[in-house]
Amino acid sequence: xxxxxxxxxxxxxxxxxxxxxxxxxxxxxxxxxxxxxxxxxxxxxxxxxxxxxxxxxxxxxxxxxxxxxxxxxxxxxxxxxxxxxxxxxxxxxxxxxxxxxxxxxxxxxxxxxxxxxxxxxxxxxxxxxxxxxxxxxxxxxxxxxxxxxxxxxxxxxxxxxxxxxxxxxxxxxxxxxxxxxxxxxxxxxxxxxxxxxxxxxxxxxxxxxxxxxxxxxxxxxxxxxxxxxxxxxxxxxxxxxxxxxxxxxxxxxxxxxxxxxxxxxxxxxxxxxxxxxxxxxxxxxxxxxxxxxxxxxxxxxxxxxxxxxxxxxxxxxxxxxxxxxxxxxxxxxxxxxxxxxxxxxxxxxxxxxxxxxxxxxxxxxxxxxxxxxxxxxxxxxxxxxxxxxxxxxxxxxxxxxxxxxxxxxxxxxxxxxxxxxxxxxxxxxx
Amino acid sequence: xxxxxxxxxxxxxxxxxxxxxxxxxxxxxxxxxxxxxxxxxxxxxxxxxxxxxxxxxxxxxxxxxxxxxxxxxxxxxxxxxxxxxxxxxxxxxxxxxxxxxxxxxxxxxxxxxxxxxxxxxxxxxxxxxxx
Numbered sequence: 001x002x003x004x005x006x007x008x009x010x011x012x013x014x015x016x017x018x019x020x021x022x023x024x025x026x027x028x029x030x031x032x033x034x035x036x037x038x039x040x041x042x043x044x045x046x047x048x049x050x051x052x053x054x055x056x057x058x059x060x061x062x063x064x065x066x067x068x069x070x071x072x073x074x075x076x077x078x079x080x081x082x083x084x085x086x087x088x089x090x091x092x093x094x095x096x097x098x099x100x101x102x103x104x105x106x107x108x109x110x111x112x113x114x115x116x117x118x119x120x121x122x123x124x125x126x127x128x129x130x131x132x133x134x135x136x137x138x139x140x141x142x143x144x145x146x147x148x149x150x151x152x153x154x155x156x157x158x159x160x161x162x163x164x165x166x167x168x169x170x171x172x173x174x175x176x177x178x179x180x181x182x183x184x185x186x187x188x189x190x191x192x193x194x195x196x197x198x199x200x201x202x203x204x205x206x207x208x209x210x211x212x213x214x215x216x217x218x219x220x221x222x223x224x225x226x227x228x229x230x231x232x233x234x235x236x237x238x239x240x241x242x243x244x245x246x247x248x249x250x251x252x253x254x255x256x257x258x259x260x261x262x263x264x265x266x267x268x269x270x271x272x273x274x275x276x277x278x279x280x281x282x283x284x285x286x287x288x289x290x291x292x293x294x295x296x297x298x299x300x301x302x303x304x305x306x307x308x309x310x311x312x313x314x315x316x317x318x319x320x321x322x323x324x325x326x327x328x329x330x331x332x333x334x335x336x337x338x339x340x341x342x343x344x345x346x347x348x349x350x351x352x353x354x355x356x357x358x359x360x361x362x363x364x365x366x367x368x369x370x371x372x373x374x375x376x377x378x379x380x381x382x383x384x385x386x387x388x389x390x391x392x393x394x395x396x397x398x399x400x401x402x403x404x405x406x407x408x409x410x411x412x413x414x415x416x417x418x419x420x421x422x423x424x425x426x427x428x429x430x
Numbered sequence: 431x432x433x434x435x436x437x438x439x440x441x442x443x444x445x446x447x448x449x450x451x452x453x454x455x456x457x458x459x460x461x462x463x464x465x466x467x468x469x470x471x472x473x474x475x476x477x478x479x480x481x482x483x484x485x486x487x488x489x490x491x492x493x494x495x496x497x498x499x500x501x502x503x504x505x506x507x508x509x510x511x512x513x514x515x516x517x518x519x520x521x522x523x524x525x526x527x528x529x530x531x532x533x534x535x536x537x538x539x540x541x542x543x544x545x546x547x548x549x550x551x552x553x554x555x556x557x558x559x560x561x
Contacts, residue, residue, distance in 0.1 A: 038499070041553075048504035048552060049490045062490055064504045064553035068534045071554075148492055151501040176491060176520060196446040200487065203444075204513075392450070 004108045006032045008317050009096055011087050011263065012116035014042020015303045016294025016310040018070035020114045023314025025077050029321060032108065033074075033081035034098055040074065040081060041067035042118060043141070044303065046148045049169050051196075055304035066303060090267035094289060112289040112317045115264055115277070116310065119257040119295035127161075127255055129215050136224035140166040140254035144173070153177055155250025159227050160184045161215050164396070165193035165301075167254030172201035181207050182246055185229050187214045187236060190369065192396050214238065215251075224249055257299045264292070274298070274345040280334075281351045281360045282316045283309070291317055298347050298363060301398050312361075340378070340420030342366050344395065351405070351417075362401045364419055369394045372424045375401065379414045393421055443481050445474045454478040486510035489549070493523055493538060497557050498530035504552035505538060515543040523549065530555045 008024045010017045013035030024031040039045070044052070047063030054060060057069070074081065085100040096108040121139040138146075138154050144166065146152045158179050160167045163186035171181045184202060189212050191198045202209050210229065216238060217228040231242035259276040269285040269292075270278045276297045277285040284291050293313035294306045335351040346364040362377075370393050377386040385408040386401075393399065441456040454468045456478070464482070469475045480486070488510050492502040511519060519542045528538050532555040539549035 045504075045553070048492060048506075050488050050506060060488070062504060062506050062552045065506075065534060068553045148504065149500050149502060151492075151494075173491075195444070195451045199444060199446050204487075 002103050002106045004032065004106065006030045006108065006110045007321055008032075008112050008114060008314075009034065009108050009110040010114045010116055011090075011096070012042065012118055012294075012296070013037070013040040013081055013083075014116065014118050014294070015044055015067065015070070015306045016116035016118065016296070016313075017042070017114070018067070018074055019307040019310035020116055020293055020314040020317070021079050021081075022070065022073055022077065023311045024114075024317060025079050027315065027318040029318055031079055032110070033079065034085050034087055034096070034108075035081060035083050036086040038084055040071045040083070046141070046145045047169075048148050049173070052303050055302065056307050063303075087263055090263055090290075092268055092287075094287075111321050112291065113267075114310075114313050114317055115285070115290065115292040115296050116294050116313075117260045117263060117296045119299050120260045122253070122256040122258060124253060127215070127253070129218055131218035132221045134218070134220040134222055134224050136220070136250045137218065138250065138252050140164075140170045140252045143250075143252050144170055147173060147177060153179060154252070155224075155248075156180060157182055157248045158250045158252060159246055159248045160252045160254060162186065162254035162256070163188075163191045163193055163198070163209060163211075164254045164256070165197050167252065168193050168197040168201040170252060170254070171207050172205060175205045175207065179250075181205075182248055183208045183210050183229075185213050185215060186211045187232060188212075190394075194396070213244075216243065218251060219245075224251055227251055257295065259296045259299065261296060264296070272345070272349055276347070278349040279347065281348045282319075283313045283348070284316065284320070289317075289320055291320075298345070298398070301396060305398065305400070335414060336416045337362070338416060338418050339364070340376075340418040342368055342370065342373075342393075342421040343419055346419045353405070359402050359404050362403060362419065363398055364401075365398055366393045366395055366421050370421065370423070373421050374424045375399070376420050376422065377403070377408075378418045378420065379411060380416050380418075381411070383411075385409065385417070389424060441482065442468075443478045445469060445477050447471070447473045447477050456482050485513040487513055487516060489516065489519055489523075489542075490552070491520065491523060493549070494527045495532070495555055496527060496529045498532070498555040499558050500555070503528060503530075503532060503555050505549050506552050507542065508537075508548045508550050509546065511542070511544055511547050519543040519549075530557045 007029040008031045010033045013033045044063035044067035050060045050062045052061045052066040087098045089097040143154045158181045213229045214232045216230045219226040226247040230238045269287045277292045291313045293310040300306045339346045344365040344367045375388045438457045439455045443454045445452045457465045489507040495503040532551045536551045537548045
């Protein structure tokens with residue numbers, strides 16, 4: 001068995017892994033990327049539409065263009081990577097075992113590991129729809145890969161479940177390729193993706209958007225013959241008598257993404273209820289020297305934010321190797337951050353006070369859309385330490401706060417903070 | 431006559447500049463003059479004017495590629511193309527085949543449906559190794 005030694009091993013060569021690798025290399029440390037696909041770039045390579053890079057490059061790029069810029073930089077810097085290589089185990093002492101066709105089983109010893117495996121799509125199993133298991137049911141990203149990379153169409157008459165951005169972008173993509181997209185069906189009363197996609201992907205092509213409806217049956221035994229959709233009430237319960245049949249041969253599911261943490265689990269890191277590993281403000285997991293960034297940690301709306309987060313993970317990995325920051329601190333010096341009113345999740349899960357140099361970044365998503373709200377960070381005694389007003393919040397937009405705990409009147413005995421989103425108390429001055 | 435036509439509104443445009451999504455009304459007065467109402471910022475007015483007089487879109491699709499590691503190459507137009515010309519452009523792209531190796535930014539079709547708009551490669555496409 002061949003053995004490699006390096007400072008930092010990065011698992012995953014997509015948007016997150018590439019940005020982290022470049023940052024580590026620029027910081028003077030050795031880095032190795034392990035990628036299971038046949039090329040670098042990850043999921044960006046199949047996201048051929050534009051709209052990437054507005055924050056990072058100040059212009060609109062397509063997914064492959066965004067990835068290519070990073071791939072070119074990795075090549076210029078001579079950063080080593082292994083393609084077609086899948087990690088099968090991470091041990092507690094940070095040994096990585098991986099396999100590929102050329103070398104067979106390999107072992108990698110590194111001082112730190114950065115997890116950058118991305119996320120995967122929720123499938124039919126996650127939404128419990130009755131019916132047989134006919135051909136013609138795809139997740140939206142799977143269909144996207146077939147259409148944009150492999151060169152196959154999933155079908156002719158298509159119904160898309162879920163109005164997230166991938167679902168709407170696939171509606172336009174399939175229309176361009178000559179398919180008939182019969183409807184995009186959304187269980188919520190509102191579109192879950194960006195307004196821009198609703199207009200440029202659906203309205204431009206007259207594709208019906210059916211909100212407040214849910215999929216209740218898939219028809220067909222060998223091939224999808226149609227779907228039944230039903231109107232739902234406020235609790236998402238089916239309203240009897242509201243069933244509608246739509247004839248189609250293909251059903252695309254765009255029903256959410258989940259961080260892909262099988263390896264994280266094998267390694268022994270603790271996973272939070274939202275699916276990503278528990279991390280502190282350094283993006284370090286509960287395993288010392290193992291960091292996580294990108295969609296494996298939390299599903300981002302913009303790749304630009306993945307890049308920024310991953311650079312941060314890269315820098316922290318270097319700091320860890322240089323031992324510039326102290327190891328985990330015990331007791332009251334670690335603050336737990338929890339989700340309060342109208343908050344779906346919040347990252348990081350913990351803040352290590354002893355390591356704070358200044359600003360820390362907090363990300364969260366709301367459960368329900370709201371207007372004229374106030375974001376509060378409170379301690380356990382209900383004392384508000386931070387507040388910020390915002391004109392609107394929507395679940396599909398991840399919110400980022402940069403806060404400086406040094407400026408807060410933090411009780412030294414505090415061991416928990418709560419983030420909440422509540423309606424503004426005083427009227428907005430206009 | 432509908433209520434909209436009565437008030438001189440010929441179209442409504444939902445602004446996509448920011449998530450507020452203002453509804454901009456496009457009005458035509460008796461003299462034929464076009465005016466915009468309902469936008470709440472300068473960028474919103476610019477967007478509505480562009481969208482009413484000259485709606486344009488960037489094309490992002492794929493093109494067949496020979497000898498590449500994939501059968502398709504993602505491509506884009508280097509500038510926006512008039513909406514009405516999109517379907518013509520797609521037809522030209524569907525008839526075209528390119529050959530690897532290709533570098534990101536290479537011009538693959540010069541002047542598609544508009545002499546100032548070119549189709550360029552969205553990524554590198556290396557040659558497939560023959561075993």
